[in-house]
Each structure stands twice: as structure tokens, then as C-alpha cells.
Amino acid sequence: MSLFASYEPGAPRRLLDPALVVRTRLAEPGDAPALGRLRAEREGTSVADSRRIVAAQITNPDGLLLLAELSGGEGDETVGFGRVVRFEPPAGAGSNMASAGWYLGGVLVDPRFRRHGIGRRLTEERLAWVARRARRAYYVASVLNRASIDLHAALGFVELVKDIVQPGVTFTGGHGSLFGCELDEPGA
Numbered sequence: 162m163s164l165f166a167s168y169e170p171g172a173p174r175r176l177l178d179p180a181l182v183v184r185t186r187l188a189e190p191g192d193a194p195a196l197g198r199l200r201a202e203r204e205g206t207s208v209a210d211s212r213r214i215v216a217a218q219i220t221n222p223d224g225l226l227l228l229a230e231l232s233g234g235e236g237d238e239t240v241g242f243g244r245v246v247r248f249e250p251p252a253g254a255g256s257n258m259a260s261a262g263w264y265l266g267g268v269l270v271d272p273r274f275r276r277h278g279i280g281r282r283l284t285e286e287r288l289a290w291v292a293r294r295a296r297r298a299y300y301v302a303s304v305l306n307r308a309s310i311d312l313h314a315a316l317g318f319v320e321l322v323k324d325i326v327q328p329g330v331t332f333t334g335g336h337g338s339l340f341g342c343e344l345d346e347p348g349a
């Protein structure tokens with residue numbers, strides 16, 4: 162699996178087998194093996210390492226990990242996930258350091274189930290979660306990840322800072338941007 166989806170703007174949305182239903186829910190510790198497999202396939206890392214990383218993300222009290230699963234086939238199948246995490250910049254950080262706030266991150270959909278609206282749904286639902294806590298959401302992305310940038314732009318994200326720096330984050334191609342989305346108060 163390559164890191165980014167190949168960029169195909171305007172490609173028709175794919176129709177899911179009508180017998181299948183997509184559901185989302187908060188990930189639980191028992192989901193770590195399935196999510197770790199998906200992550201390892203994308204990152205090209207070991208399944209054991211990915212499983213450990215995902216297990217820590219699931220239990221992180223300062224965020225959430227939302228997964229998408231398909232039911233109606235031969236049992237439920239995990240087909241995607243996305244996170245929200247709280248970020249606080251270190252003291253004395255420069256002007257291109259990411260801002261403090263809630264960050265969407267790590268959205269990943271199994272390549273067999275892309276262009277069915279699953280990435281959008283995981284993102285809309287995470288934005289609704291952030292909107293209950295803050296008036297703005299952020300994410301960072303490599304400038305090469307055009308599919309992800311289009312997905313987020315359609316939901317209101319705009320580029321705020323080019324060549325952003327965030328501790329622990331390296332960008333494929335070397336350059337990443339910070340994007341932000343203003344959120345309405347729920348029910349407003």
C-alpha cells in the first residue's frame with residue numbers, strides 16, 4: 162500500500178454493495194490488532210509495532226480514535242479509522258510551530274473501500290466531536306497528499322501556515338502545511 166491515495170479529482174464516487182452497512186464507533190482495546198494491521202500495511206512497518214502504537218492511541222485520554230466497520234458480509238470488518246489528539250506546542254516555539262488545539266490525524270481507509278465516503282464520514286464525525294469542545298479544529302498534511310487535502314477542504318479546512326513544524330511529525334516530500342476549520346457551536 163502506498164502512503165497516499167493516487168490523486169484522482171472528479172473520479173465518480175464508488176457504490177458500496179447494498180448488502181453492506183458502514184458503521185462508526187469508538188475503538189476499544191480489542192480493536193488494536195485489526196487497526197494495527199491496517200496501519201502497518203500503509204506505513205510498511207511491523208504489525209507488532211503498529212499494534213502497540215494503536216493500542217496506546219486507543220487508551221489516550223486526550224483524544225479519540227474512531228473506526229469504521231462494514232457489517233452484513235461475513236462478520237464485521239474494520240475498514241478505516243481516524244484520530245483526534247490534543248496538541249500543546251513546547252514553550253518558546255517559533256512562529257511555524259503548530260498551534261495549540263485539537264488535531265485530526267491519521268485518517269486511513271482500507272484501499273479496497275476507498276471513494277465510498279468513509280474517509281469523509283470519519284472526518285465529519287470527528288469534527289462534530291471537536292465542535293463540542295472548541296471552535297476550531299486543525300490537521301497537518303504533506304503538501305503532496307492532494308486526496309487528503311481535498312477531503313478536508315470540502316469540510317471547511319483552509320491552509321493557515323506553510324512549512325509547519327510539529328514535534329514527532331515528518332512529512333513525505335519534506336513539506337507540510339497546517340490547516341484549520343472554524344466550527345459552529347453544536348445546535349447553533
Ligand SMILES: CC(C)(COP(=O)(O)OP(=O)(O)OC[C@H]1O[C@@H](n2cnc3c(N)ncnc32)[C@H](O)[C@@H]1OP(=O)(O)O)[C@@H](O)C(=O)NCCC(=O)NCCS
Pocket residue numbers: 164165166167168169170171172173174267268269270271274275276277278279280281282301302303306307308309311312313315
Ligand atoms: C485520504 C483517504 C482517507 C480518503 O478516504 P476515502 O474514504 O477514499 O475518501 P472519501 O470517499 O470519503 O472521499 C471524500 C472526498 O475526498 C476527496 N478524495 C478522496 N480520495 C481522493 C482521491 N484519490 N483523489 C482525489 N480526491 C480524493 C474527494 O474530494 C472526495 O469527494 P468525492 O468522492 O465527492 O469526489 C484515503 O485515500 C486514505 O486512506 N489515504 C491514505 C492515508 C492518508 O493519506 N491519510 C491522510 C493523512 S493527512
